[in-house]
Amino acid sequence: MERMVPERSEGEGPGASAAGPVADEVAPALRESPSSAPPPAEASEAHSAEPSGEAGSPAPSVPAPVAAAPAPVAPATETVDDADEGGPARMRAIDLLGPSRQDVIRGRREEEEAASEVPVKHADVIAFANQKGGVAKTTTTLNLAVSFAEEGYRVLCVDLDPQGNLTMSQGIDPDKVEKSLYDVLVHDMPLSEIIVKREIDIAVASIDLAGAEIAMSTKIGRERSLEKALKEVAGDYDFVCIDTPPSLGLLTINALTAANKVIVPVQCEYLSMRGLVQLQNTLRMIQENLNPDVKIEGILPTMLDTRTVHAKEAVEILEENFGDLVFRSRIRKAIKFAEAPVKGSSVLKYDPESNAANYYRELAKEVLANESAE
Numbered sequence: 001m002e003r004m005v006p007e008r009s010e011g012e013g014p015g016a017s018a019a020g021p022v023a024d025e026v027a028p029a030l031r032e033s034p035s036s037a038p039p040p041a042e043a044s045e046a047h048s049a050e051p052s053g054e055a056g057s058p059a060p061s062v063p064a065p066v067a068a069a070p071a072p073v074a075p076a077t078e079t080v081d082d083a084d085e086g087g088p089a090r091m092r093a094i095d096l097l098g099p100s101r102q103d104v105i106r107g108r109r110e111e112e113e114a115a116s117e118v119p120v121k122h123a124d125v126i127a128f129a130n131q132k133g134g135v136a137k138t139t140t141t142l143n144l145a146v147s148f149a150e151e152g153y154r155v156l157c158v159d160l161d162p163q164g165n166l167t168m169s170q171g172i173d174p175d176k177v178e179k180s181l182y183d184v185l186v187h188d189m190p191l192s193e194i195i196v197k198r199e200i201d202i203a204v205a206s207i208d209l210a211g212a213e214i215a216m217s218t219k220i221g222r223e224r225s226l227e228k229a230l231k232e233v234a235g236d237y238d239f240v241c242i243d244t245p246p247s248l249g250l251l252t253i254n255a256l257t258a259a260n261k262v263i264v265p266v267q268c269e270y271l272s273m274r275g276l277v278q279l280q281n282t283l284r285m286i287q288e289n290l291n292p293d294v295k296i297e298g299i300l301p302t303m304l305d306t307r308t309v310h311a312k313e314a315v316e317i318l319e320e321n322f323g324d325l326v327f328r329s330r331i332r333k334a335i336k337f338a339e340a341p342v343k344g345s346s347v348l349k350y351d352p353e354s355n356a357a358n359y360y361r362e363l364a365k366e367v368l369a370n371e372s373a374e
């Protein structure tokens with residue numbers, strides 16, 4: 001008997017400290033029968049049969065040795081009786097040591113599982129950026145978004161330009177909008193409150209968005225306001241398309257920080273391409289400091305007039321300098337692009353059969369193909 005006690009102590013005796021690994025090993029069994037654990041008093045009675053007390057020393061090793069010599073030791077009968085219940089008691093005793101640690105382990109596992117189930121970004125977030133004005137950022141944002149929607153994808157457009165051209169292009173007057181991205185970025189209003197349903201869902205701009213950069217300037221985490229707001233709706237969409245203003249200010253920085261891809265529309269003129277280096281530098285700064293995952297999805301030649309030598313040369317220069325980054329799709333000049341916004345619609349709705357509509361359908365296919373190739 002005396003030998004049995006130290007054996008127990010060595011095997012499991014270190015009490016709470018040994019309970020860790022032991023608890024780990026038996027975790028599955030314990031998880032199955034936690035409620036069958038006896039009340040603590042029962043187990044402590046079993047231990048109190050040993051004069052030494054062995055507080056905290058569990059009964060696990062008792063059953064085997066006692067079963068080997070049950071009769072000779074009369075006083076041990078009680079202990080044997082206790083130990084006869086020992087099969088289950090073995091579990092109970094460990095359970096007595098383990099529960100709190102078990103709970104911690106189980107809690108941690110559940111937390112880890114939950115964390116791994118929630119992807120950081122559900123939707124593909126694409127920012128359309130070029131600090132040069134009038135290069136078809138808004139036209140591309142809307143018509144590519146509607147092309148994705150035609151393919152069956154759930155699409156949200158975000159109008160981050162105080163000019164509100166994207167909002168207007170869906171027939172909404174930015175001057176009459178009551179709640180807009182201004183409230184989201186400055187006052188942390190939930191994004192869902194400013195989403196309006198049109199051809200696609202659109203988070204609208206209002207004229208006061210022009211004051212957002214100044215209003216946000218003292219806000220902590222001001223570069224991440226949009227990224228934070230998008231988390232609320234990320235699971236509801238496959239694509240989020242963000243139109244940006246013609247500048248590299250805080251609004252555009254918010255877009256680039258929230259995005260994982262950037263599409264850069266470039267008008268096929270030599271002067272339009274000069275700003276690309278500056279955009280690349282800004283993007284590098286964002287990658288280094290705010291969003292390492294963002295990358296240029298492609299540079300899109302827009303407003304291409306194939307009749308002019310200059311336009312052809314401009315595309316050649318683009319391809320020489322940016323290689324595969326230049327989309328194969330080309331958006332040619334077409335008056336329909338100017339007409340459609342007047343009707344408050346995309347060119348795909350305005351004239352579904354037009355070449356203009358097909359330019360953006362082609363672009364959507366290219367983006368989707370790149371996506372599946374990743």
Ligand SMILES: Nc1ncnc2c1ncn2[C@@H]1O[C@H](COP(=O)(O)OP(=O)(O)OP(=O)(O)O)[C@@H](O)[C@H]1O
Nearest residue numbers: 133134135136137138139246303332333334337338
């Ligand atoms: N492929 C095209 N052919 C002809 N006109 C076009 C084409 N794409 C866009 N446009 C027209 O060019 C003008 C500028 O386009 P858009 O507003 O999309 O540019 P932007 O880059 O968003 O401008 P901003 O920098 O001011 O926001 C608009 O009137 C638009 O209708």
Ligand SMILES: [Mg+2]
Nearest residue numbers: 137138161165
């Ligand atoms: Mg625009």
